Amino acid sequence: MEIYNYxxxxxxxxxxxxxxxxxxxxxxxxxxxxxxxxNAINLNMVAFSRxxxxxxxxxxxxxxxxxxxxxxxxxLAIVIAVYRHRSTINIDDxxxxxx
Amino acid sequence: xxxxxxxxxxxxxxxxxxxVVTARNPVHSAVFLVGTLFFMAGLYILxxxxxxxxxQVIVYVGGITxxxxxxxxxxxxxxxxxxxPVTRQWPAAIIAGAAVLVEVVFxxxxxxxxxxxxxxxKLPYGTGRAEDIGxxxxxxxxxxxxxxxxxxxxxxxxxxxxxxxPEKEESLES
Numbered sequence: 001m002e003i004y005n006y007x008x009x010x011x012x013x014x015x016x017x018x019x020x021x022x023x024x025x026x027x028x029x030x031x032x033x034x035x036x037x038x039n040a041i042n043l044n045m046v047a048f049s050r051x052x053x054x055x056x057x058x059x060x061x062x063x064x065x066x067x068x069x070x071x072x073x074x075x076l077a078i079v080i081a082v083y084r085h086r087s088t089i090n091i092d093d094x095x096x097x098x099x
Numbered sequence: 100x101x102x103x104x105x106x107x108x109x110x111x112x113x114x115x116x117x118x119v120v121t122a123r124n125p126v127h128s129a130v131f132l133v134g135t136l137f138f139m140a141g142l143y144i145l146x147x148x149x150x151x152x153x154x155q156v157i158v159y160v161g162g163i164t165x166x167x168x169x170x171x172x173x174x175x176x177x178x179x180x181x182x183x184p185v186t187r188q189w190p191a192a193i194i195a196g197a198a199v200l201v202e203v204v205f206x207x208x209x210x211x212x213x214x215x216x217x218x219x220x221k222l223p224y225g226t227g228r229a230e231d232i233g234x235x236x237x238x239x240x241x242x243x244x245x246x247x248x249x250x251x252x253x254x255x256x257x258x259x260x261x262x263x264x265p266e267k268e269e270s271l272e273s
Contacts, residue, residue, distance in 0.1 A: 003214070004207065006142065009109040011203045013116050013135075015196045020120035022192035028125040028171060032132050035163065036116050039139055042151075050146045051214060058148050059235050065158055066247045070254035072163045076170045077262040083174050084264075 006047035014040035027082075027089045031075050038068045101145060108141045129167045136160050150229040 013036055020033030042061045049057025083089055115134040122128045140155040236244050 004211075005105065005109070006146065007207055009112060009142070011200065011207070012113050014203075015200045016113070016116045016120055018199055019192045019196040022195060023186060023188050024120065025186065026125055028167065028174075029120070029122075029128050032119055032125075032128050032167065035132065035159075036119060036135065039136060039159070042155075043139060043142060046143055046146045046148045046151060048214075049148070055231050055235050058151055058232060059240050061148075061151055062154060062232065062236070063243060063247055065154055066251065069158055069163060070250050072166055073254050073258040074261070076166060077258040077260075079170060080173060080262045089174060 003047050003051045006043060010040045010043040010047065013037075013043070025090050025092055027079055027091050027094075030091070031072065031079070034075075035068060035072065038064055038071075104141070105145055108138050108145070111138045112142065125171050126168070129164055129171060132167070133160055133164050136164070150232045153229075 017033045017036035017040060020036065021030050024030050024033065042064050045057035045061045045064070047057075049055060049061075079089060082094060086094060088094065112135055115131045115138065118131040119128050119135060122131060136155060136159040140152045140160075143149075143152045143155060
């Protein structure tokens with residue numbers, strides 16, 4: 001299969017994730033959209049790893065998955081802490097640092 | 100056979116990604132996210148990244164999405180009103196998404212020769228078996244590997260610290 005098709009799928013999924021981050025107000029779904037974007041990047045790296053005949057892209061994809069796991073754990077802990085204090089997960093109501 | 104698999108898998112990936120973003124209920128979003136990640140693993144199979152397929156299914160599908168569902172079940176959903184799908188952020192989001200899409204497509208079209216220049220140059224390690232990935236992780240990439248372990252340690256400690264129940268005086272203040 002032509003490598004550009006994989007890059008196109010990756011671009012589409014990344015754009016969907018970006019629109020999700022910008023549009024949704026529920027912080028859980030924003031974090032899920034972030035996971036979508038990270039996965040699109042992973043697909044990109046694996047496709048280039050295939051095209052260039054090396055394994056570097058796959059190693060970096062493993063690192064991206066590690067960072068995504070850490071990000072999900074810390075982000076969800078923050079969500080729980082915010083929900084304990086404010087009883088909301090709508091980011092329109094969490095505007096302490098907004099001017 | 101490969102084109103059929105590729106087009107069906109990528110269509111399913113895009114469809115489920117779209118459903119993740121548009122679903123009103125976060126639980127539905129999490130279930131659609133499982134589908135997206137699973138079919139993405141199918142695309143990895145087509146790209147000969149067998150080890151990554153296992154990592155994707157175990158870590159993402161089995162770990163991260165279950166974590167999401169746990170947190171959703173900790174947060175009582177009935178108290179959270181379902182948000183309406185039409186918000187005032189839609190125009191700005193569509194413009195930003197279209198800008199990124201145009202940008203990336205432009206670079207893909209312009210960078211074609213650059214991509215092909217390195218095509219087929221075999222690097223010292225083979226394709227995506229666990230052995231090759233392990234040799235690369237503990238060979239030239241051992242320093243990023245150690246940094247990743249440190250990051251995971253910090254994330255575990257931070258997650259436990261931030262999500263524990265607040266002390267009594269803290270809760271009185273808030």
